[in-house]
Amino acid sequence: MRRISIFGVTGSIGEQTVDLVTRAGGPAAFDTVAVTGGRNVARLAAIARALQAEIAVCADEALLPDLRAALDGSGIEAAAGSAAIAEAADRPADWIMSAIVGAAGLVPGLRALQHGTTLALANKESLVTAGQLLLSTAAEQGARILPVDSEHSAIFQALAAEPMAAVERIILTASGGALRDWPIERLAQATVAEALAHPNWAMGQRITIDSASMFNKALEVIETREYFGVDPDRIEVIIHPESIIHSMVGFRDGALMAHMGAPDMRHSIGYALNWPDRLDLPVRRLDLAQLAQLTFRAPEPGRYPALTLCREVMRLRGLAGAAFNAAKEIALDHFLAGSIGFMDMSGVVEDTLDALSSCPGLEKPVITLEDVLAMDHLARVRAAEAAGRRAKGRG
Ligand SMILES: NC(=O)C1=CN([C@@H]2O[C@H](COP(=O)(O)OP(=O)(O)OC[C@H]3O[C@@H](n4cnc5c(N)ncnc54)[C@H](OP(=O)(O)O)[C@@H]3O)[C@@H](O)[C@H]2O)C=CC1
Ligand SMILES: CC(=O)[C@@H](O)[C@H](O)COP(=O)(O)O
Ligand SMILES: [Mn+2]
Incomplete structure (x- = not known):
């Protein structure tokens, strides 16, 4: 057994x-x-x-x-x-x-x-x-x-019979989160409860807020770069409000392979549990006629600064990912505690990356666990300082 x-x-x-x-x-x-x-x-x-x-x-x-x-x-x-x-x-x-x-x-x-x-x-x-x-x-x-992340499971499945050399681009789909249709100028006032109202997925509190800010997608862009080893320029993000296509792989011959299914994490969990077999899973089957249409739109950079920040993190590599994630976790803690606003989260992460920009090792090519834990700690300290400044500015 x-x-x-x-x-x-x-x-x-x-x-x-x-x-x-x-x-x-x-x-x-x-x-x-x-x-x-x-x-x-x-x-x-x-x-x-x-x-x-x-x-x-x-x-x-x-x-x-x-x-x-x-x-x-x-x-x-x-x-x-x-x-x-x-x-x-x-x-x-x-x-x-x-x-x-x-x-x-x-x-x-x-x-x-x-x-x-x-x-x-x-x-x-x-x-x-x-x-x-x-x-x-x-x-x-x-x-x-x-x-297990739905996008990466989708890409993994699309690549099962294809070499990476055949891949031209990877397109990550994003729901756009709870606030996707809000006017950008209102986002700074969004409350925790409003950011938690995810349109499609039932998930833990932290990832649901990250979905609204698109820090979740920013993490996933980096996750794609790390896991599949693709050049960051070949990773795209598209808003797909229905969350039916879980991601797509574009091949050098122009074909796009999309992985579709109901928004239910038991698909990708079950796929990983049963791999390399495919066994029955209790997920809803899609009724395409009832769905009738799938829609897409480009993410607006002003609404989702996290998507710009992750590009700089991928340029730096080394310990920049550890700094980015730690700063994001602290910013999220402060938003959940009500001490900073929704749009301050990306501000805290940006301030932290700026404060660490001259830090030796941020671009270190080979990293150890000790390096990562030290950078994680340092970034948390800097992010808490940045959040404190923003909290004072609000008060
Ligand atoms: N939920 C989803 O649909 C998806 C989640 N993910 C990823 O999966 C991971 C889990 O997400 P999700 O299930 O939503 O999160 P939840 O918040 O629902 O669950 C988190 C789990 O981690 C435990 N935990 C919290 N803090 C610690 C800690 N310091 N040390 C040890 N255990 C801890 C919690 O324990 P307790 O509750 O007992 O305190 C709980 O068991 C995340 O990395 C998320 O990004 C990825 C794709 C989809
Ligand atoms: C289900 C899953 O994998 C989440 O990470 C999902 O991606 C969240 O939805 P959005 O980030 O697309 O809003
Ligand atoms: Mn995901």
């Missing part, structure tokens, strides 16, 4: 992975090694019991007594803290779902690859912060990274 672990099991991607594992038969179909969560220990323990996991780990050390109590009598081990989450990735497994949100997902994913484990990667932040490191580790260990 295949041994699997699910990191970030209590989140949106984690729960959808549990749904598919459960539909496949749960403990009768998979040996679950580790499940990890952040703070929701009641749900973490319930999933661990249902899947009969060996160990459940929560990120918050203060919640270990609660997790132990919730697992009492089950025989399932309990642990807590980021080191314990990383150690859970050392436990032998065949397949690991990486669905922790943010840069916290990097170390467990890297540890899994160091053991040669197949990594189903939803945590795009790992590729943005340390793409070279993840890919070189996977290559050294003969481990496979299977993309």
Whole structure:
């Protein structure tokens, strides 16, 4: 039986992975090694019991007594803290779902690859912060990274029978997010609740706000560059409000191959879970006559400064991705806390990249985990300062 672990099991991607594992038969179909969560220990323990996991780990050390109590009598081990989450990735497994949100997902994913484990990667932040490191580790260990992000799963599937030499361009589709039809001058006033009203996808809070600002798409452009090794000039973004086409690959003969389906992450999660096979999945089938039309429009740069910023990050490479992601995470924390406005998020990221521009190592060609973690820390400090200045300016 295949041994699997699910990191970030209590989140949106984690729960959808549990749904598919459960539909496949749960403990009768998979040996679950580790499940990890952040703070929701009641749900973490319930999933661990249902899947009969060996160990459940929560990120918050203060919640270990609660997790132990919730697992009492089950025989399932309990642990807590980021080191314990990383150690859970050392436990032998065949397949690991990486669905922790943010840069916290990097170390467990890297540890899994160091053991040669197949990594189903939803945590795009790992590729943005340390793409070279993840890919070189996977290559050294003969481990496979299977993309779970819907766009990258779509591209991966379109490329299954084609060499990269045949690729002319990659077109990432974007819904445009909750505020796509707002007048640009109103965006600065957008509230958290307004930015959370995603038109098509039900996702975690952070990625949903990132979708509205298109920081999500900016991360995905970098993710595409890292994962598929394509030149940034060959990566395009198009707004496709229906989110039916999940991305497209353009080939040198002019053909465009589009991956279509209902906006349901269980497709790309299930594809990665069953790969290299294609098995039945419980996703809605498209009724094209009912859909009738698919529409597209170019993103306006003034509405989505993140899409411009990611181009500079790709020009710099090295540790710029780690700085960009960390600054974005801090800017998002401040927006969620109400201390800065919606459009200040891109301002904070831009200020942080400017403040770090003379930093030795930003363009370092070969990066280590220590380099990445140091840059992540420094960028968080600079971004907090930048957010503080903007908060004062508002007050
Ligand atoms: N949701 C989606 O449809 C998509 C998501 N992704 C990517 O997948 C990843 C997960 O997204 P999503 O499921 O939406 O996020 P959620 O916020 O729904 O879930 C995040 C998960 O990570 C856990 N977590 C939070 N902080 C930490 C931490 N510091 N250390 C360890 N675990 C932590 C949470 O635990 P708890 O809740 O218990 O606190 C939860 O299990 C992200 O990288 C996102 O960009 C990509 C494409 C689509
Ligand atoms: C489902 C998924 O992969 C998300 O990353 C999605 O891309 C979010 O939607 P938009 O970023 O297109 O709004
Ligand atoms: Mn995506």
